[in-house]
Amino acid sequence: MEQVHPTRMELMKKNAQIRLAEQGRDLLKEKMDALIREFLRVVHTVSKSREELEFLSENARRTLLTAQAVDDSVALQSASFAAKRMVTLNIKGKNVMGVAVPVIEKRSFSRSICQRGYSIIGVSGRIDEVAERYERTVDVIIGLAETETALRRLGGEIQMTRRRVNALEQVLIPELKKQAKYISITIDEREREDIFRLKKVKKILDRKKKEKIATRRQDAGTAPLPGEGP
Amino acid sequence: MIKVEIGYVNARVRGMKGRLLQPEALEKMLHKPDVEAIISQLEGTAYHEDLERASVQYAGIYCIEHALRMNLVRTYRTILRIIGGEPFAFCIHIFLNKWDIQNIKTVLRGKHVHIPHEETLACLVPAGELDEATLVELVKQPDIRSIIDMLATWEILYALPLTKAYPRYQAKRDLAVLEYALDKFYFGRALASLQGRSYNEAIVRNLLQTEIDITNIKSLLRLLRDKVSAEDGRAVLIPGGKHLDVAFLSRLMSQGGEDALAGLARTPYASAHPAGRLAGKEISVYEKELDRMLVTQGIGAGRGDPLSIALVIGYLWLKSNEITNIRIISRCKNAFVPDDEIREELMYV
Numbered sequence: 001m002e003q004v005h006p007t008r009m010e011l012m013k014k015n016a017q018i019r020l021a022e023q024g025r026d027l028l029k030e031k032m033d034a035l036i037r038e039f040l041r042v043v044h045t046v047s048k049s050r051e052e053l054e055f056l057s058e059n060a061r062r063t064l065l066t067a068q069a070v071d072d073s074v075a076l077q078s079a080s081f082a083a084k085r086m087v088t089l090n091i092k093g094k095n096v097m098g099v100a101v102p103v104i105e106k107r108s109f110s111r112s113i114c115q116r117g118y119s120i121i122g123v124s125g126r127i128d129e130v131a132e133r134y135e136r137t138v139d140v141i142i143g144l145a146e147t148e149t150a151l152r153r154l155g156g157e158i159q160m161t162r163r164r165v166n167a168l169e170q171v172l173i174p175e176l177k178k179q180a181k182y183i184s185i186t187i188d189e190r191e192r193e194d195i196f197r198l199k200k201v202k203k204i205l206d207r208k209k210k211e212k213i214a215t216r217r218q219d220a221g222t223a224p225l226p227g228e229g230p
Numbered sequence: 231m232i233k234v235e236i237g238y239v240n241a242r243v244r245g246m247k248g249r250l251l252q253p254e255a256l257e258k259m260l261h262k263p264d265v266e267a268i269i270s271q272l273e274g275t276a277y278h279e280d281l282e283r284a285s286v287q288y289a290g291i292y293c294i295e296h297a298l299r300m301n302l303v304r305t306y307r308t309i310l311r312i313i314g315g316e317p318f319a320f321c322i323h324i325f326l327n328k329w330d331i332q333n334i335k336t337v338l339r340g341k342h343v344h345i346p347h348e349e350t351l352a353c354l355v356p357a358g359e360l361d362e363a364t365l366v367e368l369v370k371q372p373d374i375r376s377i378i379d380m381l382a383t384w385e386i387l388y389a390l391p392l393t394k395a396y397p398r399y400q401a402k403r404d405l406a407v408l409e410y411a412l413d414k415f416y417f418g419r420a421l422a423s424l425q426g427r428s429y430n431e432a433i434v435r436n437l438l439q440t441e442i443d444i445t446n447i448k449s450l451l452r453l454l455r456d457k458v459s460a461e462d463g464r465a466v467l468i469p470g471g472k473h474l475d476v477a478f479l480s481r482l483m484s485q486g487g488e489d490a491l492a493g494l495a496r497t498p499y500a501s502a503h504p505a506g507r508l509a510g511k512e513i514s515v516y517e518k519e520l521d522r523m524l525v526t527q528g529i530g531a532g533r534g535d536p537l538s539i540a541l542v543i544g545y546l547w548l549k550s551n552e553i554t555n556i557r558i559i560s561r562c563k564n565a566f567v568p569d570d571e572i573r574e575e576l577m578y579v
Contacts (some may be wrong), residue, residue, distance in 0.1 A: 023262075041525035069561035070554060073295060074353040074464060075332070082405050097357075117342075119409030120449050120466060124515040128452060188272040 004179050014180040018173060025168040032161045034097050039154045046151050049144045050064035056140055062131035067126040079127045082118035089142065099157045101150035104142055110135040235316050240541045242312050246305065249276040250552055254560070260572060265290050265564050270494050271323040272556070276303050291564045298553045299355050305549055309542065318539050321434040324420045325546050329358030331416050334388055335409055337368045337377060342405045360386070374399070374408070391415035415466060417442055421470045430539045433531050437543065439472035440527055442518045446471055446479050447499055449514060450490065451485060460484040473498050499523070525551050 004010060067076050090105035113120050113128055120128070251259075255275070262268045272281055272294070280297035288296050289418050299440070306326055313319045333354050338349030356362040371377045377394060381389035395411035417438070424435040445468050454464040460483045468475045476498060481492040494500070499520065525547060532544010562572040 048393045059421070063549070065565050065567075072557060073334075074299070074355060075538060076335040077349075078332070078339055078353045080335070081343055081345055082355075082409075084343045112458060113452050114456070114458055114462060118339070119335075119406050119413050120452055120470065121413040121445055122332060122409065125448060125452055136415075209311040 003181060006183045006190070011180060011183040014183060016174055018176045019048065021168050021176060022175045023164055028161050028165045028168070031097055032165065034155055034159060034162065035099070035158045038096050039151065039158060042151045042154060046144065046147045046174060049140060049147060053137065053140045053144060056133065056137045060137050063126065063129045063133050067124070067130045071124050071126055073194065075124075076127055076130065079118055079123045081114075081133070083116045083131055085117075087138070088089060096150070096154065097157070099153050101153055102146055104146040106143070109138050109142070116177065160189055236318065236537055236539065239312050239316070239539075240536065243309070243542050243545045246308070247541075247548065250545075250548055251275060251556075256552075256555055259556070260569050263487050265294065265560055268556075268560050269294060272297070277556075280304065287578065292561055293562045297558060298557055302549065302553055303355060303357045306546075310359070313542070318425055318430045321430050321539050322546070323359060324423070324434055324438065325504065325543065326358045327416060327420070328353055330360045330388070331362060331412050333358065333365055334377075334392075334412060335380075336369070336563060337365065337403060338374055339410055339473075340369065341371070341377060342373050363500055387419065388412060388415065396424065397516060417470060418466045429535055431542055433534055433538065433543055436472070437524075437528055437531055441524055442468050443471040443474050443499065444524050446474060446476075447494065448492075448517050449522060450483060454487055454490055529555055 004014075066074075087109060092105070093100050093101045094103050095101075110132065116128075118133055255271075259268055259271055262271060269281060269285075272278070277297055279291065280300040284293045284296040284486070285301060293575050309322060310326065311350055313322050324471065325544070335345060336353045337350060339345075339354070340347075347369050351366065353367050354362075354369075356365055364386075368377050378389055378392045382393060390409035391414070392408055395407050399405065399407045409422075420438055424431045451461070451526045453466065460480060461518065464476065464480050469476050469480050478493075485493065486527065501509045528547030529544055529551065530543055532548065534540030534544075559572060
């Protein structure tokens with residue numbers, strides 16, 4: 001136990017700290033509940049998007065295999081040069097129970113065949129399908145990036161809040177209570193000691209007083225008063 | 231005189247044709263357990279030399295694909311050497327020039343998005359008239375303007391459409407402008423050079439016109455699926471088809487989805503009609519049927535007059551088809567696709 005001064009002032013301070021810690025714990029528990037509710041909502045969206053992504057990527061992989069097999073990988077790569085472009089994302093943020101989560105502007109990156117930069121005369125429909133499927137996959141990946149980042153941050157925050165609640169519940173509050181109890185016991189003990197000491201002092205003083213009176217009477221030759229006898 | 235020269239060419243090509251893989255060999259390949267087993271089988275064929283050279287740099291599926299490309303280039307170069315400057319050579323050149331167009335497009339695409347030279351060079355297949363040295367020089371040019379200038383300096387005809395389309399490309403920064411110009415020039419020039427009445431020209435003209443029809447149908451379906459306006463779509467269509475002219479196809483395009491498909495069902499290409507497929511967006515299925523039709527016709531052309539270039543044309547289609555089949559089998563084996571699926575879904579003729 002850390003060094004505590006067993007005083008009434010300290011006891012009052014410790015009791016105030018306990019009340020504050022318990023209040024903090026309750027607030028953190030409420031925050032954790034709200035975060036868990038939000039987390040479960042996002043988990044549902046993420047699992048749906050994950051399934052969609054798996055389906056789309058499997059589909060895209062299959063069309064890619066067909067295009068590589070029939071049209072040759074160099075024709076595919078050549079077409080990919082023409083279709084290459086930068087993807088710019090507009091990312092904002094929002095606050096969920098004090099957690100900053102990203103919000104990615106929803107827009108489709110799928111293009112029509114006239115927008116891919118190559119002549120459709122020389123590029124087969126298989127290669128077009130590969131481009132189309134992967135563009136759709138990119139759309140889903142971007143949506144998933146938003147929800148998965150939110151999920152990760154919410155998860156991290158829940159974990160941190162749980163650690164804080166645990167720290168309050170398992171460490172800080174019991175420690176403070178222990179300290180308060182120690183102070184209280186020490187003060188009680190000290191009070192008892194004081195009473196005992198006072199009683200003892202009073203007894204000694206009384207005895208000394210009686211001895212003094214008896215000595216004075218002896219010196220004066222008078223018989224001791226009833227109740228003053230040795 | 232010409233007949234003697236054609237006789238020599240045909241004799242050489244017949245010899246080359248004898249080295250093509252028989253259907254049984256492809257069937258055997260289909261039952262191989264993995265890519266390594268396919269390589270072992272191919273080592274006993276005409277691909278042996280190319281596989282040996284490719285295996286220095288690549289392994290597995292990449293080794294096969296590289297070897298197939300090298301073999302294709304070697305074969306087409308041999309054909310070009312055999313036919314030399316014969317009067318009928320231009321008919322063969324028309325078939326091989328498709329590779330030139332593809333290579334120039336690749337160089338332009340690489341330059342458009344600043345792809346490193348090595349990557350662009352790896353995508354080139356010098357199976358046409360433009361040899362590797364020419365293509366390497368083109369790739370080395372700093373920008374698209376310089377590539378067009380270099381083509382013009384070397385008096386390569388493709389500089390003409392590119393020079394004409396360049397201002398539009400510069401204004402829109404859309405590479406498709408240059409690509410469409412090249413494609414249309416290729417078909418236009420090929421048709422213009424096949425105006426004669428000779429048997430040789432008739433064979434190539436017939437195939438080319440069928441190819442134009444099939445290309446136009448494929449374009450039409452893709453444009454319809456993506457709901458591109460008839461106005462924009464018309465610019466993509468190539469004039470000079472055998473059965474379908476641009477006006478008819480434009481009309482189908484303006485009619486839209488189902489009506490256009492019904493219109494196509496009344497054409498000679500009805501056997502590959504995409505009933506119910508366009509809705510499922512599986513254009514590649516219909517495209518495959520159309521390609522199959524074209525390959526069959528190309529290979530069938532080889533059964534024409536033995537004293538014409540029919541045999542050479544047929545051989546070129548057979549070779550290209552064989553390479554496609556080997557690539558399909560290898561790729562699918564590499565991806566553990568079941569044999570039946572490879573046979574039914576992927577293999578060509």
